[in-house]
Each structure stands twice: as C-alpha cells, then as structure tokens.
Amino acid sequence: MSMKRKTWIQIFLHIILIAGLIIVVLPMVYMISTSLKPNGALYEYPPRFLPALDEVTLENYKYVLGQGKFYRNFLNSMCVSVASVLIAAEIASALGYVIARFDFPGKNFLFGFIVLTMIVPGLTLIVPQYELAVKLRVINSLAGLVPFYAAWTIPYSTFMIKGFVEGIPRELDEATYMDGGSVFTVFGRIIIPLAKPGIASVSIFNFLTAWEEFPWANTVLNDNLKRTMPIAISGFFGEHQFTQWGYVFALSVFSLLPILIVFICCQKFFVAGLTSGSVKG
Template identity: 85%
Template sequence: MKKKNIIQVILHLFLVGALIVVVLPMVYMVSTSLKPNGALYEYPPRFLPGFDEITIENYLYVLGQGKFYINFFNSIFVAVCTVLLAALIASALGYVIARFAFPGKNFLFSFIVLTMIIPGLTLIIPQYQLAVKLKTINSLAGLIPFYTAWTIPYSTFMIKGFVENIPRELDEATYMDGGSVLTVFGRIIIPLAKPGIASVSIFNFLTAWEEFPWANTVINDNIKRTIPIAISGFFGQHQFTQWGYVFALSVFSLLPILAVFIFCQKFFVAGLTSGSVKG
C-alpha cells in the first residue's frame, strides 16, 4: 500500500473516531429520554432501551409543564434579539473599519480583537453592577444587551473580512449614481456579506441560547427563566435527579439549534469558503 493511501486510511479512521466521540453523547441523551426513569439505574446498564421499554412519558411530562413553554419562548426571544442586534451593529462596525480611514482605526480594531480573549466569567461582577445600575436585574433586558456585547467582537472581526473581499468599485459606482454611505451599506455591503453575517449569526444564536452562568445570576423569577436554567431546575428534584426529564427537555432545546443550522447551512458553508480567500 502506498504511503499516501496509508495516510488517507489513518485520517479517515481518525475522523470516524472523532465522529463517534461527538455523536455518542447525543445518542445516549435521546436513548435515556426514551427510557423510564427507573431504567437508568438498572444493572448492568444498557446504552439503548429495548423496544418494549421505549416510552414518551418523559416528553409528555415536560410538555405538561406550563412553564416549559414560557421558558422556551423566553430563550427564543433573547436569542433572536441578540442575533439581530449583533448582526446590525457588527455589520456597521465591520463596514466602517474595512472601508474608511480615520484616526484610531487600528487601535479600535485591535481593541475589538483583544476583547475576544477575555473570559466572560471574569467580568461577571462588573457586569452585575452595571445591570443593577441599569435596573435590568430579573428581566430579559438584563440578558440581551450583555449577550449582544459578548458577540459583537467576534462578529465584527469576521464580517470585516467579508467586507474587504467586496470590490470597492461597487461602492464607487453607487456614489457616482448619487448614493450615500447608507445606500452602499444597505444595498451593496449587506446583500454581498450575507453569507458571513449568517455564519456568525449561527454562533451568536448558540451563545445566547446555551448561556447559563449569567442568566442564572441575573434571573430569579421562574417565569422569566430561559431553557438552560429550566433544565438545571430538574436536578435534585424529588430527592434525586430525574434524568429522563432532564434529557427530554435537552432534546427539545436542541430543536431550534438544528432548525437554525439547517436553514442557514448554505450560508454557513458559503461563509466559510468565501472568508478563507482574500482578494
């Protein structure tokens, strides 16, 4: 066997192994959600339930909880608002930095990049103090501005690269036709940078949808909680954790993520390929 073929075989085996590592937890989650709660503690343990054991009892229980729908739509509202605000602000920032020369431009961009390496948890105390001053504690308004601020640096960094790939001749042609800066931004930059905006929006949606520490710190009212906090609420209930309920709710929480990725998949792939080449 040629050396090249051996390397390809090893690479494919590595990719298959990595795929198994990634997929197995998901399979176990779905499998456990379809088991009766008592079956989780059986010995010897089984990875998959028997056909006669499959039940949707856990899903029915979760759907029967009225607060599930409220928590679910709270997460949807927060994630969608975060995505829209971050896309608008980051697109404008990326456009300005990529197209215009002004004093402090390099410093501004360097500062934006540097904020990407600061762990979010290190800022939780000053963020909480700011939320208290803004009177956004125990409200969804205490989540959206902070999530947006977290996602803007990465989004700006990525979108700036896409804007730089758009020919400047299109801007100049728009100006010659009497267009303004806003016209260029709305009719040229936004449509042509759509793959990049969509790709970062997927990550921004995941950030807002899955975030737990800050939401758990700010939100105290059950009615205003998001899905990650709702999932944590099942831990320790009835003197032990009902893992069937936890995993059933986790499966429900994955549905919007899958829907967003499926809907934006073509933009995501296009964004990765177009952002990899400059010119």
C-alpha cells in the same frame, strides 16, 4: 509518494474521522436513548446504552410538555436569542463596514481593541456586568440578557464581517457614489446584500451563544417564568431528592431542536462565512 502509501494514509485519515464522529455522536445518541427510558431503568445494573423495545416510553416527553412553564421558558430563550442576534448583526455590520472601508485616526487601535476583547473570558466580567445591570435596573428581566449577549458577540461578529466586506470590490462603492448615492446607500444596497453569507454565519454562532448561555442568565433571573431553557433544564437536577435524568434529557432534546433546525437551514452560510471571513480578516 507511492500509491500504496497514499492508500494507507487515506485509511488512517478515515479512521481518525470515524473515531471523531463516534465521539461527537455518542453523547447525543445516549441523550435520546435515555430520554426514551423510564426513570427506573436508568439505575439498572448492568447499564444498557440503548433501551429494550418494550422499555421505550414517551412518558418523559409527556411530563415535560405538561409543565406549563416549559413553553414560557422556551419562548423566553427564543425571544432573547433572536433579539440578541438582530442587535449584534446590525451593529457589527455597520462597524465592520466602517473599519474595512474608511481610514480615520485610531482605526488600528479600535480594531485591535475589538480583537483583544475576543480573548477575555466572559466569566471574569460577571461582577462588573452585574453592577451595571443593577444600575440599569434590568435585574430579573429579559432586558438584562439581550444587551449583554449582544455585547459579547459583537467583537467576533465585527471581525468576521470586516473580512467579508474587504472581499467586496470597492469599484461597486465608487459606482454608487458616482450615481449620487451616499455612504448609507452603499451600506444598504451594496454591502449588506453581498455580505449576507458572512452576516448569516455569525448570526448562527450568536444564536447558539445566546440560546445555550447559563451562568449569566442564572445570575440575573430569579423568576421561574422569566428563566431560559438552560436554567429550566438545571431545575430538574436534584428535584424530588434525586435527579430525574429522563426529564433532564427529554427537555434537552427539545432544547436541541431549534439549534439543529437553524444550523441545517443555514449550514451553507455558516461554512462559507467562516472560511471567507477568516481568510480575509
């Protein structure tokens, strides 16, 4: 391939990447710019993508922060997301370790069933899940979110962590057994430390899933003080006879901050875990 052709290919690829970046970034830029506009400016014609400097205001953020329920909704989302991540990480790590290291009857069937559950849309199970939540008496409670969120993310987490565990040399397990260690010793001192990147990557994904989930939380929770951030944001739609888009986007910016912080801090684990787990799995 000639140098000229390679150059044109690189230029074409860069154009595609830049176009993709613009498509991804523009909605976020519009969200931030809209949150800095007064609500009246949202209906001006012709519309402007960015506000004028003399129009920039923090009133939308002040209003949102002045709502006492905002802090409660934010705390609810944080507690639910963290609890779901911890439960899913613990169960998926143990399950991934067992499937990757041991042979037992029904192993292939179990792993195939786990993979199968990954392709079932969550909304198709909302009716039986609701009936189960009623029987467990967790309706209108944060306890009605955590076990279901964990159950949704365990199959994917197990699939990824299994691939990571298979990349850990078995000689380390055998050396631990020779030193008198048990299965639990291998799991706690060998597998968990070496599989941290994989566990961290799926935990980031699980956190995003729990933090952003709306349909199930809206179905289970009725009390405003027990609702999560996505439901709190939806509460501004149609309020006062029309949607206060400035409030909606200001609250959306606050909701986005934990996600950005988690991803920026753990980005290297996320990339490493996805690539390694997908290849080994």
